[in-house]
Amino acid sequence: MESESESGAAADTPPLETLSFHGDEEIIEVVELDPGPPDPDDLAQEMEDVDFEEEEEEEGNEEGWVLEPQEGVVGSMEGPDDSEVTFALHSASVFCVSLDPKTNTLAVTGGEDDKAFVWRLSDGELLFECAGHKDSVTCAGFSHDSTLVATGDMSGLLKVWQVDTKEEVWSFEAGDLEWMEWHPRAPVLLAGTADGNTWMWKVPNGDCKTFQGPNCPATCGRVLPDGESSSRKRAVVGYEDGTIRIWDLKQGNSIHVLKGTEGHQGPLTCVATNQDGSLILTGSVDCQAKLVSATTGKVVGVFRPETVASQPNLGEGEESESNSVESLGFCSVMPLAAVGYLDGTLAIYDLSTQTLRHQCQHQSGIVQLLWEAGTAVVYTCSLDGIVRLWDARTGRLLTDYRGHTAEILDFALSKDASLVVTTSGDHKAKVFCVQRPDR
Template sequence: MDNNTQGNAIELHGDEEIVEVIDLDEMEPGPDDLADELEDVDFEDAGNADDDDEGWETEDEMEAEQDDSELTFSKHTGSVFCVSLDPATNSMAVTGGEDDKAYVWRVSDGEVLLECTGHKDSVTCALFSHDSSMVATGDMSGVIKVWKVDTKEEIWSFEVGDLEWLEWHPCAPVLLAGTDDGNVWMWKIPSGDCKTFQSSACQATSGKVLPDGKRAVVGYEDGTVRVWDLKQGTAVHVIKGRDAHQGALTCLACNKDGSLVLTGSVDGCAKLINTATGKVVGVFSVEDGKAKGSTDKEESNSVESVGFCNILPLVALAYLDGTLAIYDFSTQVLRHRCQHEAGIVHLQWEESSSVVSTCCLDGALRLWDARSGSLVCEYRGHAAEILNFTINREASLAVTASGDNQAKVFCLQRPDR
């Protein structure tokens, strides 16, 4: 493994510019500390994306031979791309879809609590704030809206370039977004005070605010990774060159204390990064039992989702070819390879167990025991691919989003419960 790493000094590349960001320690700053007025910032107008028949949907719609779900939410009139549960109670879900709408609805009975309208394109990001009081929705064209859940009012909106991802701060009313032009935006909500983190002109494809609330990790289309200090407005670490990925980042996740970040890429590799030092401390690929980097770009197998187990030193990688790879990250040894019938879209570990769940293009939700690598349960009910899912804290239910225009709630029953 190559150990070339970046030091603590800030490194600028090309036209890269770093702009001071919001001081999260002072939620009511003075005039000198406020972000530049929004009208002083030039924004690129993003038009509506053309409808594309080659989207997420498979060519042949699958027939749902069985339905294991407890509830089906059918308000959307197009594919459902994203789903999140409210972090405070896990009693509300928000889904976004191809119909340019998002819905907040009650998980117990499917009752619509809020209909989020006014978007120009498919809603691909929809998530609750840390206290569940607000919902942010974002569409592909870059229109972002924030809604107050209890009053059902739109309290803020903004338009950026084509949107790649949206992320709430873990303990403050602050929203971050990554865009196609490489910028990362940060706003106070609902005041709209704004700062940007600017880098090279390539997509900011994935981002995550670390649990300490002071740093964010952002992955880019050129394979680089930056660790941003949100208070100082500096890139404290830049992972580039031979330490960077050899293709665009597709996903990233952090462990519980934020000391480690795992990144996945179209190059078929995942990299383990120490967020304190910026060093790459592990590289994973399913080429063989011992983790190593991919050498054949043409045959690389994209990593679609990654995640850490909270109770064991294990990580999981989900691949486009349907492989779920479970590694011991302390030794970088491949423990289990769990094969799916079609490509995996997303994975999620349970909060307090060694069970990892996956959703797949074959329309199934599967639970795997990471200790043994065995399949625990399989749930079906969708007539098309599952595009996203989430599991509640107790791991007692899952909510799925599918290309069949539906979201479903599954009760997760296991022999050990």
């Protein structure tokens, strides 16, 4: 049973090197990221070749809360709860979650209640509220060094807080927000909006660049890692018209544009890159996943699972069954890619032969997938409220975790893969301890 926590207890935050859970008093070692070169300020400085303009800051506030005991929520998925911690402060669906990359001891969640919270994974204790949003918070994330946390709502209001002081340090109002992401090695924030623009800011000084796409929403985007194949700072952005653009973040121009038959035949839904940034995977409502060379800008593979058949010609008044690519990603240790579909299909592809290796079926649509670092294990969350672990080598289900009473809307995985943090339509975020016999 979870005990109630007073709001003032957040000030007595224990050391961040370990996490202790109530259930079995297990101590989980947290693997810290190697900061490595280059210096973040140098990276940010290299992105100053386009005119910048300064933006005004807005002040935020903080509110405390009391951790609620874990209770059942009325719904159609009542059952066992495998979670160790439940965060219950949101009063509506929780749309997004991100973990601090340096220690993996803090989470930020955002929801339909126009609120975002930074809280501790070990006991669900609130650190502070990211206050001041005026619409559903759909994007949230920590900077590369965990010193800053950014939140963005659907109306396009973005805010950044200093984690240690809990103070708002930057704010900006863009167009309706589609996606948001921190640069992986610099205090630089990127976002895509419904007017087709991709924005890039240096935080907290607010220096700004825009990358103008086609006259339609920039639906997804990702900063490309700096691999041996390129010294340029690049990002890939997908658009509602099926176009894919690879941008040079330093020069402010598009390096490659894929459209027409090279692009997708419907809006892009997701994009992923491999470890060195040489390959890109894009997904769309056209049910195709395309493998693109980031160097040449050419499509080098197209993937579509065998069970996702083209819709037959429909008579008047008939509706087609909708399906789309919802999430995708690269395995870090084998030439494999995973693609998750709205119809519940998880497809594992062999990149070396460009063939379908396994198809794993879920009871309902897949929302997101993540690969475990250093293994061939892929995690999925779905609309049935369950997190599943799959062995991509065999296509076998390893285990699953339950506890939500509504669909899972987002999840995050700790660097050492010992924790899964989920958010749901049941107004809750949950922390699960991952235990596997082969670990």
